[in-house]
Amino acid sequence: MTGTATDDMTGGATGLDAVAAGPFGGLREQLLGAAERFGSGPVAQILAGMVEDVDRALREPLEIFPVCHHSPASATAMVRRLRDKRPKVIYLELCEDLRPLLDELHNCTLPVALQAFAADTDGFPERWAPLSVIAPITEASAEYQAISYALTTSGVELVLVDRSTDHVFQWEPRDAPAGDGGPDGAGEGEDDEAALHGDAVGVEIGDLRPGFAELEEHLLHHGKVRHWSEWWDQYVEQPLVDADYDTYRQVMVLIGSLFRRLRPEGAARTRVDEDRERYMWTRIREHLASSGADPADCLYVCGAFHAASRVPEFGLHGATGFEIGPRTATKWQYGLIPSSHSAIEAQFGLAPGSVSIAAATWKKALQRTGIKPFRLDGRRKGRAKPAQPRPGPVTDRLSGFLTTAPAPHGIDEQELLGWCVDIVRLARKNGYPSSTADAIAVYETSILLAGIRGRRRPTPYDFQDAAVTCIEKDAVPGRRDIARLCEILLGGDRVGAVGYDALPPLARDVLDRLAPLGFDLEKRTIHRALLNLDADPDLRPCSDLLWILRRLVPDAARPIIGTRRLGERSSQESWDVAIGRNMRAIVELGYEGVTVEQVLEQRLRKTVYAPKATAAQALAAVEDSILYLGGRRFTDELGARAVELLAAERTVDDAPEVLRRARRLISYYQATEPELPQWCRSFVTAGYAHYCTLLPTAFADDDAGARQVAAMLGFLLGMESLALSLGCDHTQLELAVQQSHPEAPDKVALLWAAQTQLGLLPLDELRRRCDGLLDNPLVVPSFPLYLSGFVQALEPVPSLASLVVEILSKAFARLPDEVLLPWLPKLITTLKDHAAEMVPVLIREAGRTFPATLAALDAWTPPWSAPPEAPAPPVDAGPAGDLLAANPATCDAVAALLGLPPDWPTGPSDPTGPVAALLADHPATADAVAALLA
């Protein structure tokens, strides 16, 4: 609980003295007094420490501007400050290698995200690939104001000081997969807009949120709000929107400090955050030294959390000596990608609609205050005016702020009325039978809800609750429910766009990477490319790219010679390449990602997360990712999704496809990897459990064909040994088979085959049953159906081949023509459809059973008609037998275990038998053994 309250860095005594003498001395005393009343030491430490943090941040000669992400209050304060101060250098907490992208922002419609992407990693675990970092930029943000000011004002330099994207991953713990362990690894987006960022790691300026769940829960509970965003909006954002600059700064640092001090000690994130602070201050000092800028003309924009930093390197006069490590050899691609409010919310775990509400608040604040924001329109206008003198000495604005009850602005009456009318209109458009009466009810309920929650005026969140209460009934008539409509009404999701000029990375990348082919690919002709990959291995990357293009834009690249399948690559390829003709499609691909690899990744991800995705599709996507992308992490993710999809599937229509693909992938992995990947193992175990569960239903269900059931059995029996080795339970299958009671003859045959394989039905009994069917004149007409079932059973139970041949022969011999002939075409088409799997087995077995020549046929008796052979005479066991007979205990025990009578041949073995003769002829081995035993 004490968090990092032990003040180990800036030195307790000096800090305390400075604060006591400074403007915050009074506040500190007051807080300490309050803490004493609580009677706990740590609380006093935290409260006093917070005041110290504020004092330190405000005393820093380089002006620190604390921000919070998606905070209109930050943005308005930033605009005001920039207009007042006119700084010449702005240091911004953003990955330093993203700087060139900022110049392209003027071509874009916000929100967009700056992206760094690396498909091929060097120096990072292979399972992390592909790496992706995004930093979204919205209009209602302080950072965008700072960027716009810097880029539109001559003589102003914008310096990004945060660690590079490479360092973002360098500082990730190696045992965690990238993204998962990171602070803001994106979740799986539910809809298209929310999934715009893929699984990139998000970095954001001014991430401010309590460090642990209990505190957040406590704040939400006592604030009577549902989400963190709502709490922030009500208790910090609204009161600060119109606050003066000093109050704004002090309050932000105070909150940053509070969350920092409450973070559990030794949290991994704290270490990374502190390293980032060291990094940023080191970069700032380096820049100041090299450029000779006056710190008074500079502004350092960072998250409030970092403004309350206590690392020794903090400040212009802080400790030096922090070594910034080199980047890895990973080659990063940079680009701008469209973003959306919902994508940002999904990425950073914000409440749905919160970014939209922030945007609406920003617009309202602009209208109310008349502030003119900075905008990027590509031209540099004014010059930075001489910096104004620093504002007068720091005075305590915190005491006033903290002792005044929050006075939320809420929504004014006219606005609320407008919303009530609009939501009803919007609801009607979306199929709700809502009317003016609903508008009145929503208005009344909003006010009542605000009352019960102790607010003077309803907030947008109260309005949303009221609208849901009054308009939402038992079913949602259209695509969107009322909560979603409220979000749209309160600002709506905005999807940004990247201008064509700013766009090209993907298209440029494609052209650059195909340059070794030596064609002018921008021409609208079809080029025939011949790649001899053995002779010219440098062309391999071209080949890889062409295969991906083939997958994404089939018209742009068409293989004439050469194939690429699992575990198979051609050494010579010939391609028809038509990039120029398909440039538009390729440029459009660029809207989806920075490289074709990333686009393919996104598409595969989209396929497998689509609402109608099937396990077979997911397995196909896995294959594609192995063939074209090669990144193990992504393949594993797709595989894991395949497992989920399989477990969620309720029909077995795809079972044959699943079986085929799963077999292929497993044999690929068994051939190339030391062990099966985790997802593959889960797939086998999940599939085993899943098909066991569905087996009884599939057997009984008329819609599931014998082919599907056969494939299920093929999965269960064919992969059983693997599944059992991975922890599945054989009894589950046995129970499933016992629970199956099919009625259709072909499925009955399949069930018998399965029972035979499981040892539940002896082969003789099965043969007897089949004969019984043939002998029963009432059943004979449906016998062909049984036969079809047995033919299908060849796949799951190949050992049944001889029986199938036998039954087929018997059927041809004994079935009357009126039954046999109509069925023959069906048999032929069945065999033709599954020629690859079944026919070879059947023919091999038939070849083994039937005589090869016509002459032999006359004298031939089918093995099943042949009289049972007399038992073979006991083989003369020779000296080994004698030894065993002399010491029978072991054999008797084994026999007892197997339930056999302990019979022994009487009398000693014949010393003149063939074995004895053989041993006499070649005595060396026996002599050697004898010598050894002697």
Add this chain to the structure above:
Amino acid sequence: MTDEMLRAPAEVKYADELDYLESIDDGHKPFSWRLSPRMVRTFILGSERSDGLDREIPQKWFGDRTFVERAIVTLASDRGLLLIGDPGTGKSWLAELLAAAICRNSTLVVQGTAGTTEDHIKYSWNVSMVIAKGQSRESMIPSPIMTAMERGMIGRFEELTRATSDVQDALISILSEKYISIPELDADNTVFAKPGFSVIATANSRDRGVNDLSSALKRRFNFVRIPVVTSKKAEADIVRFRTTELLRRHRIELEVAPSLLEVLLQSFADLRAAAASARSDDEKLESALSTAEQIGVLEDAILHSQFFGERELRAETLASSLVGSLARRSPEDLAILNKFWHGVIEPRSKAEQGPWQGFLEGGREALAKLS
């Protein structure tokens, strides 16, 4: 008084709490409400230290605060309240608590069934009195809803969707005009609702399509959907709360080990997760897996152990009670449970040991018996 009733209504059971809250309540009270909306919320959701009350008010309904607030606010407005949700999610209990807190009477209840007639909602006649004295207000039998109107109280309508559509529509005029006219009488033939009258109806979302509400009626109700409790902590609270009550009622002295409670909660959480990812009804258990179902499973197991067992609740008994309660269809439910037992319980019993092992065995046996 509570000792003489098998189950006392909320206003009797919590009479002293309600008296206390009423005595300290200085908030604005709508209509003739006995408590202000905030105190109603405190009564239902319990008090916190920050409320500054002299005595602790325990939580009685476990669920999201927003639902309760929305329900209270609806009753203070012009519309009726319709609580909709799966069976066993506590709709009726919430309705009872709301009525008890607002007007100290939660017994003005009409039960919706296929046999409910309009008379049950409006009024009927005492035939012998009509013969003796003729039709008058005296010989009229007011329905609970009419009584609620006359007294300015909350009337309750349980299982609204089980009643036929024409009966349901009798509510329309009650909810919009707020009076019932009695055409049989010449004078004094209109009963006007006093301020404070409102209706809380409950409807089962699984019954959708049986007797769908007309849009005219829907318009007069605010719908509050009560979801199945998924927070494990809240669920543990509910199960503990209800089990203690149950044991007291049956006068059973039997210890329910916390680890067994944990096993039960976890199994239900897992089954629910499985049901949520299922894409058709065949893939999920027929049971709604509600908290009430959980309490039912535990109750079965406790009674079984008390009367046929060793007076000690064992994991095996719990497992067989669970399988017995949830396996309703064959083979669908059995197949799902078989998969669940092998895919979830088995690995867990290997990993965590403890009562899970007994649970695994008990469930297997029960499944084998049913297969």
